[in-house]
Amino acid sequence: MYLNQFLFLSAVLFCIGVYGVLTRKNGVLVLMSIELILNAVNINLVAFGAFNADLGGQVFALFIIAVAAAEVGVGLAIVLLIYRNRRSIDVTEADLMKG
Amino acid sequence: MLSLFAADAVSAPAIFDWVWLIPAIMAGSFLTILLGSKRLKVPAHFIGIPAVIACLVLALVTAFSWIGYSSDVAHSGEVKSEESFGGTAETAGAPVPGFVDAGAPTVACVESKHGDDYDDDGDHDAFGAGELAFSGELELAVEEGEGGGGTPCPVINDVTWFSNGGDPEDGGSDITVGTLVDGQSVMLLVVVTFISTLVHIYSTDYVNGDRRYTHYFAFLSLFTASMLFMVLSSSTIQLIVGWELVGVCSFALIGHWWEEKPNSDAALKAFLTNRVGDIGLLIGMIILYFAAGKTFDITTINTMAVSGEISQNTLLVAGLCLMAAVMSKSGQFVLHTWLPDAMAGPTPVSALIHAATMVVAGVYLIGRLYAVFFIGFGISGGTLNAMALVGGITCVGAGLLAFVQADIKKVLAYSTVSQLGYMVLALGVGAYTAGMFHLFTHAIFKACLFLGAGSVSHACHHSFDMKADMGGLRKFMPKTFWTFVIASGALAGIPPLAGFWSKDEILVGAGVWAGTDGNGTFTLPFIFGMMAAAMTAGYMTRVIWLTFFGDYRGHGVPHESGPRITTPLIILAVGSVFAGFLNMPKPFVEKIGLPSSWGLWFEHQVEPAGIGSFPAIDHGKPSFSLAIVATLLGLGAAFLVWNYYKALYAKDHKATEVTDGLMSKIPLLKAGHTMLTEKYYLDHLYTGAIAGGTKGPLARAAYWFNQNVLDKTVDTAGKTAVATGRFVYKYIDQGAIDGAVNASGASASGGGQVLRRLQTGRVRQYATLMFGAAALMAAVFIVAI
């Protein structure tokens, strides 16, 4: 396997994730898109770690997984909160404050 | 310093060290009146009159001391001068290097001055009082000297007021004040205190009951003090100070009745016109300051001018600048317009300030810095120069204007302008003594005329309108009449009254008439002078007729004024008769069998001939034929006018002007007459230019003037300035400059408004912006780096 295959995969995932963040209205989907980006990062890290024969990349990836879980947890909580007050999880509707 | 001179040198009388007391007394009088009069419940004149009399006494003592001193010097000098002619300088008593003009026994008057500057802290007390009380360092340099040529040097008492820019050696300069006593200043000292005394006395009656009686006397005192301060100046900066102070007093007194706008307008006009001239004064003095090696000292400047250390070009430029000051202060064309307006002030003030003293300050200035003018304008051997020309034009131009005035004071005002022109003309042709002498005699008879006019108006319910409110007054007020006639005669140059002598000498000085040999041949000024001589007699005859002859045209019954008014008139009239005898030509004196020393007595006292600070001038030789011709011209003009009015009277007892005479028939004459009544359109010109550059025909300008400006005679330059000011303020200041500032603020604010639209409130767009910017920047940097 070549390193660039992983990097390419990661880049594609990253782009899909970004696309998702920028286009999805559904808050949960946005969070999932971000998860995609984080996984792209993880692939990068693991691949580079292997490439460099360094454990650091994998450790980093583990940390990211753990932190991502916390992030999504909090994120979902907030989305739920929004849903409870607005009966909608369309993030584009939240524009009370602007300017 | 004394040791520089021979052992038998004549020492200057002690009084010369104390002349500073004279202005100081008047300043004290001013302060006392201002602060104390009301509180002490003392009428203001109780303070003012004793003060001014004390000054008069001191001035007279000074004058007699000067006479004695100068004759002592002349006496001791005569002996020496004969020896010194042989070239033995050591016996001349002043073996001072430099400045010795070949042939002429010139005495340097300044060399000893800065020879040894010393701090004299012990002498504080000498100047511990009055306005010369300065704390800190006091440098006292007493300089006394006398020349071998028979004329004493000016006696200067200087204190160093302060130093600026370091010590003199390091390129700094000492600024000194002090007194300079010489013939010219002593003469003015006497004139000012004398006229001032009479005016004080006169005023107690004239302004009796005025609501600002105290204030009036206070300013009279202040004026006298300032005038004396200026007269005694030893440095140009002191002269400037005095010059401005008399201007302010003039301002305050012209505007004495400031409740009425025309009065305050006149005051403003006077002050502002003088300010215009002051530009020249300041610049001229500055040029001289640097040219003479950073000094304001008048004697030094004169000496350096004479010795050629200052180039003639510099002197010319400085002289021209100073001429501007002379033109404004002494009412020369074209800056004379303020002087007739200044008649808005109380009449005694007009007599004192606007006839006898302040207005001659310009003439005095020329005399004070005569070396500068004489050499700068190249008077010696000249035919025409700026000064003589200005003087000539003024004396004729103003004389013409005097013919068309209805207001008696205005006639006198224009006459004053004309006579001041005469004096300037005299100095312009190099007739120094004649100019000064005319100043002297004119002060006396013109003061008499003004006070007489005041007396007349006192009788005629405070009107000055000869045509409407006067006529036939000789029967009601004989004293006023006779004094007025005598003074008019003196003014018109009728022998043997005062004006005759002084005027004659001026005409002689022009050096045109055969055998007079002046400094040059000043043909044009001479013609002007002759014309003015004729005109003077003419318009004074007109005044006398309109005022004292014919029928009384006013209302009520006029009465003679009280003794406090008539006494000064009589004193001045006597003076008008006799003042001229002070400077009779020598040939005449010899011919009538008087001692020779009576001839040119005034000249001997006043003219500092032969000293290093005075230029070598030539004197014209008197001519009987010229005197006769000039007198005949005057008498002829008077005769014509007299007959004109007599004929008029025969037709209509109340008439004052011919309504269908030649004036109205011949267009040219009519235009000329209009020209005169409109005062040569000078006021129109100034104001017209301001108000929008009206360039229409003269008549339209006149009409416009009559309609719009007559009751709004704001100072001429003022209005342009105001208009310009408005324009600049509105469009440049508030428009462009301020606008730019405000606009940049507005655009910042507008930019903020636009940028706010970025903040849509939609999180998706935020994310897009964030990632878009990130991607864009990454792309740019990757490509660029």
Next chain:
Amino acid sequence: MENAFLQDWGITIMVFLPLVGALIMMLIPADQEENHKTIALGTSLLTAAIGFWLCVDFWNLGEAEWANLHYVVDRNWISVINAKYLVGVDGISIPLIALTLLVVPLVIIYSWNHIPNPGNPKAFLILILVLHTGMLGSFVAQDLVLFFVFFEVVLLPMYFMIGVWGGEDRLYASIKFFLYTLFGSALMLVSFLALYWSTGSDTFVMAELAERVRVEDVKLGTQVLIFGGMFMGFGIKVPMFPFHTWLPDAHTQAPTQGSVILAAVLLKLGTYGFIRIAIQILPEAAIEWAPWIGLLAVIGIIYGALGCLAQTDMKRLIAFSSVAHMGYVMLGIATLTDFGMNAAIFGMVAHGLITGMLFFIAGSVKDRFHTLEIKRLGGLLLQAPRMGWILGFCTMASLGLPGLAGFWGEFPAILAAYQPADGISAPLFRVYMVVAAIGTVLAAGYLLWLLQRTAFGTPSEEFENDPEIHDMVFTEYVAWVPLLVLIVLFGFVPHLIFDLTDGTVSGFADAVTALGK
């Protein structure tokens, strides 16, 4: 020798005492108005006592010593940039310090019964005291950073004074004042820093910097640029044309006390800065800039006068006259000669006294007539004769009448322009001289016109029988008389100031001369 106590503490106590007073006042409830006035006055008088003691002690050092810094206190302040708490006074700071010490108590006395709307003497007086500290500090600071801080300290109180107690347009005026000055000082700061870097970056002390500029041989181009930054900073404060537009607004809208302080002291910070900092440190650049400064100065003279002639409001007219008068001061400075700079400092003091007085009068007129519109005024001499005469006196002083203080600021400046320092075009300055001389006519014009329209004539109908219009009151006498006396005193004894400043100024001028040759 300096008094030992003054040597150690004199300046510091003088500068910070007002601040202590202000702190005490902060702790006292606002409704005890009398207490506040008493404390404020007491503080300012105490400050004045110490300050004048210092001045007298300085005077007694003798003329030879006046050129040097005295009572120097040198402490580390900000060690990372080696900025110091370095204060001291010499001949050119003493006159301005004395002026400040005099004016502030007078203003507080005047405030006794002239607290402008909306009242609240506590805050008002605290602001004056804070201003006091800032102004004194600026005049004693010998370190650029310290100077900068004091220079800026005066901003705040003045801003609020205009904004809270000002006239109808106060908001606009106060913000304009603030932003203009801030803009100038931002550039000034940048130029200070540039100076710091270009001279080896280890000192902000003015005298040392002057020395270093010479030793390090800083390039002329750099010097000129740095001078340019200072020029903006000081020029706005002066204010010089064309940065003057804040001044008329600020003056017009400020309460009387604010106007007086602004005219009497604040404007001088700019001109003082020019002499003390710009010229002392960068004489070479000063020669390059002199023609431009001179040009702007004479433009200011004429322009200010024209501005005055266009005014319909008494206070605004006086404000514009400041532009013209400061033009003379700047002309004097631009000559870079000792005579000119002496005149400039004299002009600062004279303008402070005279224009300060004029603003006092304008304030009192406003108090009585509730308007300053010249058209509606008139006949002041009839209704309040003493005030009218004082107005007349002040206009005379302001137009430069010899024998009064104004003359000595104006005439020597014009005189010095005839022969500027070596290296500066004399013909050019002679043209400036003529223009400046013409300015004196215009000055007479607008001032007398003002006098005529307000003091002369008869009162208009609306005020004819107004019972509110009365002559001067006690506090006005107390506040005004010292100023009037000094106007006369300095007119007759100008060397009180000239002698003081001469030594220091000659030193600066000699540095210029040495370069110009």
Next chain:
Amino acid sequence: MSGTIATLLATEIERPSIDWHAIAPELVLLGGGALVTVIDLIWLERVRKIMPTLTSLVFLAALVPVLTLWGDADALPRGLWIIDGTEPSAGVWEGAYVVDNYSLVLKGLFLLSAYVIVLLSTNYMSEGDYHDSEYYQLISASVLGMLVMSSSRDLISIFVALELVSIPAYLMAAWRKRDLKSNEAGLKYMLMGVFASAILLYGMSLLYGLAGSTLLSDIATTIDIGESKPIITLGIIFTIIGFGFKVSAVPFHTWAPDTYEGAPTPLTAFLAVASKAAGFVGLLNVAIVAFPTQADVVEPFMWVLAAITMTVGNLIALRQTNLVRMLAYSGVAQAGYMLAPLAVYSGLEDRATSAVVTYLVIYAAMNLGAFAVVIIAARKTRSGEITSYGGMFNYAPGLTVAMTLFLFSLAGIPPVGGWWAKFEVFRVLTEGNRASGIALAVVAAVNSVVAAFYYLNIAKQMWFMPTPDGDNSRIAIPPALTAAVVLTVIATIATGVLPGLVSDMTDFVNVAAGQ
């Protein structure tokens, strides 16, 4: 295999000796926070009243080891492990966690800011219907993240610290559960935050890949291998963007105004001061420690970022009508000034760091003060509109004076602190005598004038305008808030009058070496 296991069991691990003193602040905060949580769990409502007190005591307690560490200056810098003299027991992450002057100053700053924020929160939280115990625990957690951040010199720990700072803040932003604005604030902050950290992580992953190490100092030495410049650039820019979000640099600032406005005001203060400071610390760490050789990328990028940040922030702030929003934009602009030294940091790493930290310290004092006043004023006006501050001088003169001082400090006018912060920035910008630096200095100078305009606008409202409802009754200020205002006023004035107080602490030597 078993042998291996046996060997493993038998082998004594040489446990690196941990420098407990060095990490004591974190430990105290961690332990204290845990203790507070336990107390809350046990006694519930009964201890609710004392929660803020307890939390603030925890912060102060954590400050003690910071001070002792500072006092033991000779032992600095120190790391997680004790390094004995003879044989360095190099741990895996040797150099990943550094306690030096720089980090100690920041720790002190974070703890004190947190203390003030607790003071600000006390009344706000207890008077609303909020879960205040949890709030304080979240704050403790977030502050712990900040402490870690200031010592972190490793990508992993920086990331963890960043998330530790952020995640509690997401929750707190949405704390007013029933308030739609607060929900929205939390949502926007959270979504943007996680997106930004995702981008940050992607950048970090690239950097890691090229350097082969997560340690910043390793990255500094190994990254400079020419051929992968585009990747390095991408990595650097993405990494910086992650922090750029945190410090609300334009154009990553968009969340800030909305979140500031919607979130509970004390939390806003927290975000504007502490959280932003944490972002700057991260930024400084990577820029100074990891990218000293990459100045050709970082500097221009920072230049652009600084210039547009201060300009856009100021211009938009000019048009704000809501005070909190205006403060948000002002904070954006202030971030621009703080970014500016990084535009010229190469060769001046220590000086740039000093300038930024000095700015952070002074900014914390003045901005917290401003928020304190906003919180107090809101108790009366119940509005965030700038116009509602009209006439405040009449009913709360002391507060008005305090607010004025904060505003003038923010505008950078002596003698209050802000001037020195700006001065330091200007000093760094002009120091190298580089055109870019001077140009940025001019931009900053012009901006500070623009900024003065809107700060003055508030001062104007308070001093010059009438009270909108005409109610000039005095307002009662709770002691906690009074204390907060007094503390911040003192700090603001002291830093301005005696800048040495800050500068002597922030005069760092050799930050980059982490030694």
